[in-house]
Amino acid sequence: MNMINITINGKALEVEQGTTILNAAKMVNIKIPTLCYTPDLPPWASCGICIVRMAGSPKMVRACCTLCEPNMNIITHDPEIILVRRTVLEMILSNHPDDCLQCPRNHSCELQDIAAEFGLRDVPFAKVKNSIPIDDSNPAIVLCPEKCVRCGRCVKVCQDVQNVWALEFIGRGFSGKIASAADTPLGESPCIKCGQCAAHCPVGAIYERDDTQKVWKALQDESIIPVVQIAPAVRVALAEDFGLPPGTVFTKKIYAALRKLGFKTVFDTNFSADLTIMEEGSELVKRLGEKGSSIPLITSCCPAWVDYMEKYYTDMIPNFSTAKSPQQMMGAMIKAYWANKAGVDPTKVYSVSVMPCTAKKWETHRNDDMKSAGKMLGKDTGYDVDIVITTRELARMIKQAGIEILDLADEEADSPLGPYSGAGTIFGVTGGVMEAAVRSAYYLVTKKELPDVNFKPARGLDGVKEGEVDFGNGTKIKIAVAHQMGNIAAVLDKIRAARDAGKEPPYHFIEVMACRGGCVAGGGQPYGCTDEVRKQRTIGIYADDEKSQYRCSHQNPCITQVYKEFLGEPGGHKAHELLHTKYVERELYLK
Numbered sequence: 001m002n003m004i005n006i007t008i009n010g011k012a013l014e015v016e017q018g019t020t021i022l023n024a025a026k027m028v029n030i031k032i033p034t035l036c037y038t039p040d041l042p043p044w045a046s047c048g049i050c051i052v053r054m055a056g057s058p059k060m061v062r063a064c065c066t067l068c069e070p071n072m073n074i075i076t077h078d079p080e081i082i083l084v085r086r087t088v089l090e091m092i093l094s095n096h097p098d099d100c101l102q103c104p105r106n107h108s109c110e111l112q113d114i115a116a117e118f119g120l121r122d123v124p125f126a127k128v129k130n131s132i133p134i135d136d137s138n139p140a141i142v143l144c145p146e147k148c149v150r151c152g153r154c155v156k157v158c159q160d161v162q163n164v165w166a167l168e169f170i171g172r173g174f175s176g177k178i179a180s181a182a183d184t185p186l187g188e189s190p191c192i193k194c195g196q197c198a199a200h201c202p203v204g205a206i207y208e209r210d211d212t213q214k215v216w217k218a219l220q221d222e223s224i225i226p227v228v229q230i231a232p233a234v235r236v237a238l239a240e241d242f243g244l245p246p247g248t249v250f251t252k253k254i255y256a257a258l259r260k261l262g263f264k265t266v267f268d269t270n271f272s273a274d275l276t277i278m279e280e281g282s283e284l285v286k287r288l289g290e291k292g293s294s295i296p297l298i299t300s301c302c303p304a305w306v307d308y309m310e311k312y313y314t315d316m317i318p319n320f321s322t323a324k325s326p327q328q329m330m331g332a333m334i335k336a337y338w339a340n341k342a343g344v345d346p347t348k349v350y351s352v353s354v355m356p357c358t359a360k361k362w363e364t365h366r367n368d369d370m371k372s373a374g375k376m377l378g379k380d381t382g383y384d385v386d387i388v389i390t391t392r393e394l395a396r397m398i399k400q401a402g403i404e405i406l407d408l409a410d411e412e413a414d415s416p417l418g419p420y421s422g423a424g425t426i427f428g429v430t431g432g433v434m435e436a437a438v439r440s441a442y443y444l445v446t447k448k449e450l451p452d453v454n455f456k457p458a459r460g461l462d463g464v465k466e467g468e469v470d471f472g473n474g475t476k477i478k479i480a481v482a483h484q485m486g487n488i489a490a491v492l493d494k495i496r497a498a499r500d501a502g503k504e505p506p507y508h509f510i511e512v513m514a515c516r517g518g519c520v521a522g523g524g525q526p527y528g529c530t531d532e533v534r535k536q537r538t539i540g541i542y543a544d545d546e547k548s549q550y551r552c553s554h555q556n557p558c559i560t561q562v563y564k565e566f567l568g569e570p571g572g573h574k575a576h577e578l579l580h581t582k583y584v585e586r587e588l589y590l591k
Contacts, residue, residue: 006072007055021052021063025076032076033085033114035092035202036151037064039530041161046152047092049085049114052076060084086118092149094125095174096203103147103204108527110202111149132177137187139365140209140358141198148178148205154197161516162485164308166191178205181589188590190311194304194485194514195358195390195523208358208524212393212400218350218386219262226350227338228263229330229417230254232270232428233356233519234391236540240526241395242405246533247540252410254394258354259411260403265342268413269353270420272330273427273436274553275562276301279579280323280433281441281553282570284509288475294318296480296495296507299433301325303363304514304523306583308485313492314585322580326427327353327360328370330417331384332578335373337566338417346373346381353385354394356428356522359514361388369581376577390524416558422453422545423553429538430483430518431458431465434511438469438479439552445471453551461517461531463487466507480507484516 002017008025015024020043025032036046043064051060055073060081068074075081093115100106135143150169155178158167166189170179180189198206218224230251239248251268258266280299287293300306300321309316324332331351339346353360364370364385374381389397398405413419423439426432435455442450457467458481465481482491494506515521517534520541550556567575 004068004070006068006070006074008074009076015068017068019068021061021066021068021072021074021076022050024068025063025074030076032063033117034064035110035114035149036153038153038200038202040200041153041156044152044156046150048088051081051084053081086120089115089118089120090123090125093120093123095128095130096149097129097147104207104210105204109204128174130174130177135180135186136209137185138191138193138209139187140193140361141186141191141195142207142209143178143180143186144205144207145177145179147203149203150176150178151202153200153202154178154206157196157200160486162192162194162196162514163489164190164192164194164485167197184589190588192304192307192311192485192514193359193362193523196515197523198358199521199523199525199527199529208390208392209361210393211361211387211389212397214387215352215389215397218352223348224350225265225344225348226263226352227265227267227334228258228352228354229267229269229272229327229334230258230354231327231356231519232273232425232432232541233522233525233537234354234394235425235544236428236520236537237356237391237525238395241392244406245536247536247538249540249544251544252412253405253408255413256408256411257398257403257405260408261397261401263352265338265414266411267330267334267338267417268420268424269326269330270424270427271413271417271556271558272326272333273424274421274556274559275329275333275579276323276326276427277423277436277440277553278559278563278570279329279575280321281437281444283321283323284437284441285444286571288477288508296505296510297321299511300581301427301433302359302513303357303366304359305485305488305512306366307359307362307586308488308514310583310586311588315496316492317583317585319495320583322576322582324369324579324581325363326424327355327388328363328384328581329579331364331370332372333417333562335381335384336376336578337562341416341565346377347379349381351384351386353388354391355388356391356519356525357515358390358523360524364388367581367584372578376574391522392524392526395526416561419556419558420548421550421553421556422548423551424556425544425548426541428519428541429459430461430513430516431481431511432518432541433513434458434479434481434509436553437509437511438477440554441477442469442471443552443554445475446473449552458511461534464491477508478506479509479511481511483513483518485514488512
C-alpha cells in the first residue's frame with residue numbers, strides 16, 4: 001500500500017495513493033457538497049458542486065474524481081468556492097420545477113437538502129422550464145424528465161452497471177432531457193423494470209409507480225378480503241425509514257403494522273420461498289437424472305432477470321426453471337388453497353404483496369399463468385397477486401396512518417402460509433436462492449441432511465461466484481451465482497461457448513439476480529443504498545436465518561402440510577398447474 005501526505009484546510013493527513021479528494025476530506029470530517037456523486041457508482045463529475053482548489057491557485061477541480069497527489073494543499077471551502085457552488089445550484093433551480101409538496105421525493109430529495117444547506121430563498125436567474133410530459137407508460141417506473149438535474153446517475157447505472165441501455169440523454173443545454181432509448185415511451189423500451197434508475201436518482205425525475213391509493217381503497221372496502229405478504233428483504237430495510245440502522249430485522253413489527261393498516265390476514269413470502277425451493281430443487285434433481293434435459297438449470301425468481309432473459313438470451317429459455325417466483329406462488333396459494341381452508345370466497349380476496357423490487361409490479365401481469373388460481377378453481381379470481389407495493393410505499397402508508405411502528409408489540413404471521421425456514425429468508429440476498437436450493441437438493445438426492453448448511457461459496461458481493469457441491473454418491477454439482485445485470489453475460493457466454501463446442505456445460509445450476517447484492521438492494525428499497533448498506537442488510541438476513549428453528553425448506557412443517565393437504569408432491573400435476581410458468585421471446589422495443 002503506497003501512502004502519500006496531503007493537507008486539507010490546514011490539516012495534515014496520510015492517505016492511500018488513488019484516494020479522491022472527496023474521500024480524503026471525509027477522513028477528516030470535512031463535508032464537500034455533491035449532487036451527481038454517489039459512492040455506489042463511479043464518479044462522473046457532472047454537477048460541478050464539489051469543486052475545490054489548491055492553495056495559491058485560482059484553478060478549481062472536482063473533488064469527486066480528482067485523485068490526491070503527494071504534498072497537495074487542498075482548500076475545500078472559502079468565500080469564492082462557496083459562491084461558485086451557490087451559483088451552480090441557482091442555475092439548476094432556474095430550470096427545475098417548484099412543486100416540492102407534490103413531488104414523490106419531498107423530504108428525501110438530495111437537491112432539496114443541498115438547497116436548504118445553502119439557504120437558497122431566491123433564484124437570480126430567469127425561470128426557464130422545459131414542459132416535458134411525464135412518461136407513465138411503464139408498469140413499474142415513472143419518468144418525469146422536467147425534474148432531471150442531468151446528474152447522469154440513472155444513465156450510468158442502466159448502461160454501465162445493468163447493461164440494459166434503456167435510458168440515455170437526448171439533446172444538449174436547456175433542451176436536453178433524460179429519456180428512454182431512442183426517445184420511445186419507457187414502456188416500449190428495453191427497460192427490465194429493475195428500478196435501479198429510480199433507486200439512484202437524487203431527485204424526483206424517476207420513481208416507482210405509486211399504487212398505495214389502490215391498497216387504501218381495498219382496505220376501506222368491506223366487501224373485499226385484503227390479504228398481504230412481505231418479501232424476505234423487506235424485513236431488513238423498512239426500519240431505515242423509521243430511523244433504525246440498515247439490517248435491523250423488523251419482521252414481527254411489520255406484521256403488527258400491516259394489521260394496524262387493516263389487513264386481516266398477514267402471510268410471509270419466506271414461506272413461499274420455501275415452496276419455491278421444493279419445486280425448483282425437485283426440478284434440478286429431475287433434470288440431473290434425465291439424459292438430454294436442459295442443464296444448467298437457471299433460477300427464475302427475479303422478474304427483472306426474467307424480462308432480460310426473454311429479450312437478450314432467448315436461447316436460454318429451455319434452461320430456465322419453470323418454477324414461479326415466491327411472490328407468484330404465494331398469490332396462487334392464497335386464492336386456490338387458503339381461501340377454501342379459511343372458508344372465504346376467493347373472488348373476494350384482494351392479494352397484496354410488499355416487495356423490495358419495482359419489477360414485481362410488472363410480474364403480476366406477466367402472462368396468463370399469473371391467473372392460475374382462477375383457472376384451477378374455474379372462477380374469475382383475477383390475477384393471483386392483485387397489487388404490489390414497494391418497501392418505500394409501505395413506509396409511506398405506515399406514516400400516513402399515524403402508526404408508531406417502533407412502539408408496536410411484536411406479532412406473528414398467520415398460518416399455514418406464514419411460518420418459514422431460514423432457507424426462505426436468505427432468498428433476499430445474492431446467493432441465497434442457491435444456498436437454500438443446495439440445502440434441500442442435497443436432502444432430496446441423499447435422503448440425508450447437509451452436514452453444514454452454511455454454503456459459503458454462494459455468499460459475498462463478488463459479481464460472479466462459483467462453487468461445487470459434493471452429494472457424496474459420485475454426483476458433484478457445479479454452481480454459479482451472478483448478480484447485477486452487467487455481470488451476467490460472462491456466465492451465460494461460457495455456457496454458449498461450451499454448447500457450441502459440443503462440450504459439457506461448465507455449470508449445473510445458476511442463480512441470477514438483477515440487482516447488486518440481490519433483493520436487499522432492490523429498486524424499491526429505501527434510498528441511499530451502497531455496498532456498506534448492502535452488507536448490513538445481508539448480515540440481518542443471515543442473522544434471521546441462523547436463529548430459525550428450521551434452516552432448510554423441506555424441514556418446514558407448514559410446507560409438509562400444504563403438500564399433504566393440497567399439492568400432492570413437489571413437481572406433481574397440481575403443483576405444475578398452480579406453481580409453474582412458461583417463457584416467450586420478447587421484443588427489445590415494443591411496436
